[in-house]
Amino acid sequence: MTKMTYRDAARSALRDALRGDPRVFLMGEDVGRYGGAFAVSHGLLAEFGPERVRDTPLSENTFVGAGVGAALGGMRPIVEVMTVNFSLLCLDQIVNNAATLRHMSGGQLSVPLVVRMATGAGRQLAAQHSHSLEGWYAHIPGIKVVAPGTADDARALLLAALREPDPVFVFEHAALYPMEGEVDATGGPGEIGRALVRRAGTDLTLITYGGSLPKTLAAAERLAGEGIEAEVIDLRSLRPLDTATILASIARTHRALVVDEGWRTGSFAAEVSAQIMERAFYDLDGPVQRLCSAEVPMPYARHLEDAALPQPATIAAAARAMLGRDG
Amino acid sequence: MTLPSRERGLDLLRQMTRIRRFEERAAELYTVGKIRGFLHLYIGEEAVAVGAMQALTPDDNVVATYREHGQALARGIPPGAVMAEMYGKANGCSRGHGGSMHLFDVSRRFHGGHAIVGGGLPVAVGLALADALQKRAAVTACFFGDGAVAEGAFAESLNLAALWRLPVLFVCENNLYAMGTALARHQAQTDIVRKAEAAGVPGQAVDGMDVLAVEAAARLATAAVRAGQGPRLLEARTYRFRAHSMYDPDLYRAKEEIERWKASDPIGHFVAALRAEGLLVDADLAALEHAVAAEVDAAVAEAEAGPWEPVEDLLKDVYTAAERR
Numbered sequence: 001m002t003k004m005t006y007r008d009a010a011r012s013a014l015r016d017a018l019r020g021d022p023r024v025f026l027m028g029e030d031v032g033r034y035g036g037a038f039a040v041s042h043g044l045l046a047e048f049g050p051e052r053v054r055d056t057p058l059s060e061n062t063f064v065g066a067g068v069g070a071a072l073g074g075m076r077p078i079v080e081v082m083t084v085n086f087s088l089l090c091l092d093q094i095v096n097n098a099a100t101l102r103h104m105s106g107g108q109l110s111v112p113l114v115v116r117m118a119t120g121a122g123r124q125l126a127a128q129h130s131h132s133l134e135g136w137y138a139h140i141p142g143i144k145v146v147a148p149g150t151a152d153d154a155r156a157l158l159l160a161a162l163r164e165p166d167p168v169f170v171f172e173h174a175a176l177y178p179m180e181g182e183v184d185a186t187g188g189p190g191e192i193g194r195a196l197v198r199r200a201g202t203d204l205t206l207i208t209y210g211g212s213l214p215k216t217l218a219a220a221e222r223l224a225g226e227g228i229e230a231e232v233i234d235l236r237s238l239r240p241l242d243t244a245t246i247l248a249s250i251a252r253t254h255r256a257l258v259v260d261e262g263w264r265t266g267s268f269a270a271e272v273s274a275q276i277m278e279r280a281f282y283d284l285d286g287p288v289q290r291l292c293s294a295e296v297p298m299p300y301a302r303h304l305e306d307a308a309l310p311q312p313a314t315i316a317a318a319a320r321a322m323l324g325r326d327g
Numbered sequence: 328m329t330l331p332s333r334e335r336g337l338d339l340l341r342q343m344t345r346i347r348r349f350e351e352r353a354a355e356l357y358t359v360g361k362i363r364g365f366l367h368l369y370i371g372e373e374a375v376a377v378g379a380m381q382a383l384t385p386d387d388n389v390v391a392t393y394r395e396h397g398q399a400l401a402r403g404i405p406p407g408a409v410m411a412e413m414y415g416k417a418n419g420c421s422r423g424h425g426g427s428m429h430l431f432d433v434s435r436r437f438h439g440g441h442a443i444v445g446g447g448l449p450v451a452v453g454l455a456l457a458d459a460l461q462k463r464a465a466v467t468a469c470f471f472g473d474g475a476v477a478e479g480a481f482a483e484s485l486n487l488a489a490l491w492r493l494p495v496l497f498v499c500e501n502n503l504y505a506m507g508t509a510l511a512r513h514q515a516q517t518d519i520v521r522k523a524e525a526a527g528v529p530g531q532a533v534d535g536m537d538v539l540a541v542e543a544a545a546r547l548a549t550a551a552v553r554a555g556q557g558p559r560l561l562e563a564r565t566y567r568f569r570a571h572s573m574y575d576p577d578l579y580r581a582k583e584e585i586e587r588w589k590a591s592d593p594i595g596h597f598v599a600a601l602r603a604e605g606l607l608v609d610a611d612l613a614a615l616e617h618a619v620a621a622e623v624d625a626a627v628a629e630a631e632a633g634p635w636e637p638v639e640d641l642l643k644d645v646y647t648a649a650e651r652r
Contacts, residue, residue: 025460051460057490062449062483069453069467072438073388075460077453092480096443097450105431105439106422107644141645165647 002185006151007177010040010116012185013158014078018048021076024162027054027063028080037082038118038177060086064115065093068101068167071113076162081117084133084171098167099142113167116158119147120211120261121309122175127297130305132261134171134210135268138238145238146192147171149213151181153236156190163189173211195242197249201231204255204319207246207272209235212259212310219315230319238268246272247280254285255322259310264292291318331539333606339381339538340601341615343373343594346397348619349406352627353396353413353427357573361630362413364426365442369397371536371568374593375500376401378541379468379561382496382549385435388458388467390451393428393442394500394567398470404432406622407629416633423636424644436465444505445478447471448497452484455493455558466552468496474505476522477513485558489527492557496549497528499562500535506571507579523560535565536593568592 004012017024026041026048032055035042045053056063060081067079081087087094094115101109121130138145144164148154154172161168198213199220208216213234220230231249235241250256256276260269269290276288294308320326330336350370356362369376376397383389383402391398399409404420412419413427421431421440429440438454441447451469458465475481476499488495499519503510510517523530529551533544541563548559566588570577601607 057483057486059479059483059487061480062452062487065446065449065480065484066453066456066487069390069438069450069455070457070460071453072450073454073457073461075457092443092446093449096446097441101439102647103644104421104425104429105433106419106424108421108431108433109438110647144646 001182003180004151004183004185005177006148006154006172006179006181007038007040009151009155009183010158010172011042011044013155014041014044015047017078017159017162018044018052023074023076024078025052025054025075026078026080027056027067029056029058029082031055031080036080038174040177041080060089061093064090065097067113067115068093068097068111071111072101072109076112078114078116078162081115083129083174084117084119085128085131087117087133094143095140099140102166103142110165111167112165114158114161114170115167116170116172118174119171120173120175121298121305122211124300124302124305126300130298132293134238135260135262137169138268138271142166144168144192144240145171146236147173147210147238148236149173149176149210149234151179152183153190155183156187157192157236160189160192164192168192171210175211176214179214190236193237193240193242195233195235195237195245197231197245198234199230199232201229202253203229204257204322205231205233205246205249205253206257206259206315206319207233207235208259209238210261212261215310215312216259216315218312219319222312222316223319226325228319228323228325241275243275243279246276250276250280251283254283256284257289257291257318257322259291259315261293261309263295264290265295267292286322289318289322291315329539330600330604330606336601336606337611337615339377340594340597341619342377342401343538343597344615344619345406345622346373346376346400347594348623349400349626350396352623353410354573356627362427364428365393366413366427366573367394367571368567368569369394371588371592372500372502372565373397374538374541375498375535375563375565378538379498379545379563381542382545383466383468386463386465388436388438388451388454388465390438390447390454390467390469391440392447392471393440394472395430395440395470396427399430399432399437402435402437404430404435404437406626408432410626410630411633414630414633416630417636418629418633445471445475445480448475448480448484451495452488452493455488455495456491459491459493464553466494466496466549468498470498470500472505473499473501473503473510473519476519477505482526485523485526485528485560488558492555494552495558496545496552497523497558497560499560500565501562502565502567504571504580507575509579519562520560528558528560530560530562532562532564535563536591536596538593538597
């Protein structure tokens with residue numbers, strides 16, 4: 001294992017993929033000369049050249065659609081969309097083409113496309129660069145959705161995405177890029193559709209993913225100091241969702257708090273909560289709770305942005321309340 | 328027009344007639360409920376698909392719109408597979424998942440059947456990119472209507488194809504109406520060739536009611552594309568004789584306008600030209616119509632006899648099965 005940042009781990013996966021498979025190429029806004037808006041692709045143009053590391057115009061709908069077409073044509077495109085908010089400009093190609101072509105063609109086509117994008121808040125980028133819309137994408141059959149919450153997963157899940165025959169959307173949390181972690185720098189792909197217990201515990205289960213994972217683990221540490229042992233599940237994959245790992249944990253802890261940076265109404269947390277209610281109702285000692293972002297366009301000012309997001313303190317407070325320990 | 332040999336002439340006529348009779352039957356079948364959903368007829372525009380398709384090889388890609396029965400048949404998808412698809416049967420070319428608007432046949436590199444206006448253009452650019460990156464000498468022919476020029480995908484796709492010099496033949500079937508809105512009512516610049524040229528894509532307008540003119544223009548354009556000169560655009564000026572879809576009461580066009588265009592019916596004109604040159608006699612025409620009628624009958628029989636996909640397979644092919652990876 002090597003210590004490296006989430007950003008460098010993602011880049012190591014890109015580099016390995018480009019080295020290992022001539023069908024792989026990367027395209028997107030400023031992925032080449034600029035080195036990527038978040039510097040993920042820094043250095044790749046020099047190593048692989050402009051055929052395989054392609055700067056695109058600011059035409060999200062067309063370069064994602066071109067990714068769909070290139071995938072149909074036998075390539076393994078990796079398309080970078082600068083942020084999830086910009087991905088709204090390519091929803092047509094994602095929802096109407098990438099997700100549908102296999103089924104709509106009667107199983108003739110496969111679209112082995114990987115789309116990476118930065119998601120989430122925490123960098124004072126305000127209401128057009130900070131949202132967490134991966135839950136929307138998880139609504140769509142025909143695509144897969146992963147959200148790495150550790151540096152190791154930034155590599156492993158991207159490599160896994162490249163092995164899929166169908167479109168995979170990789171949501172990299174923008175606030176995690178500088179985060180360091182232990183990475184298996186020569187490791188292979190992770191498993192899409194498998195959640196991991198990141199911290200074992202007995203008193204309640206905290207279910208989260210992506211940018212909220214480090215915060216939730218911090219909250220769990222805080223709770224441990226108070227004698228509360230929280231189990232922390234990292235979903236890693238929103239579609240497919242590993243409900244077995246969630247249900248097994250709840251069978252042990254009997255309480256569940258879902259922490260999700262998306263807005264609460266219609267959130268992915270609501271989906272997780274509903275699955276637990278449908279399938280583990282009699283295991284529960286109390287209602288499933290959700291801690292989500294405040295229902296507001298993300299504000300710029302630091303103190304307001306902090307207040308809008310789940311934080312270790314608010315996660316810990318929600319956990320305490322569920323256990324009747326809110327002093 | 329310079330007429331081709333008798334054999335070639337009869338082949339083009341047969342292809343256009345096949346589309347016309349196939350669609351006339353489809354319209355009948357729609358009224359009796361055999362075909363449901365949307366049905367967009369191509370009647371009047373047959374010369375565009377048939378003419379343009381002559382310039383393509385089996386290695387080329389085709390991307391089409393929701394008004395694509397003509398392209399599908401001209402590309403060689405068997406009429407029975409298309410009819411069965413419209414019936415929603417499992418022997419349809421998309422196994423009944425797509426219907427009239429979403430015909431696919433990967434073996435013929437026919438990549439749909441796209442019902443989001445302009446939605447096929449980025450996909451065509453990507454198919455061409457894949458060919459370019461894999462050093463395959465193929466052209467991707469992308470059909471779309473005049474309505475699509477209003478979409479961002481049109482400007483974006485032409486730009487990207489030109490920027491990367493990709494082998495795309497953009498074929499704009501300008502039938503003058505985006506559903507019910509006339510071109511001049513939604514575009515300040517109605518000259519589609521000028522729009523293409525503004526994006527760096529050389530374009531040419533052609534009489535879309537003249538199959539030989541379309542073929543000649545398509546051959547010229549694809550030759551340039553194949554020579555590595557980047558994308559080309561063909562604007563085929565044409566007209567649909569029928570309403571936009573079976574639901575459309577056609578209130579937005581003057582009857583006189585429709586009749587005027589019908590006077591330049593691509594099939595009628597071509598028949599007259601072949602006759603005038605002595606390449607076609609009444610007996611040929613009768614034989615051709617007879618053969619086409621038999622083909623259409625066979626297509627309907629195939630659709631009627633086809634099985635329904637078992638409901639148990641509903642969720643099959645949302646994702647690629649593990650064994651296909």
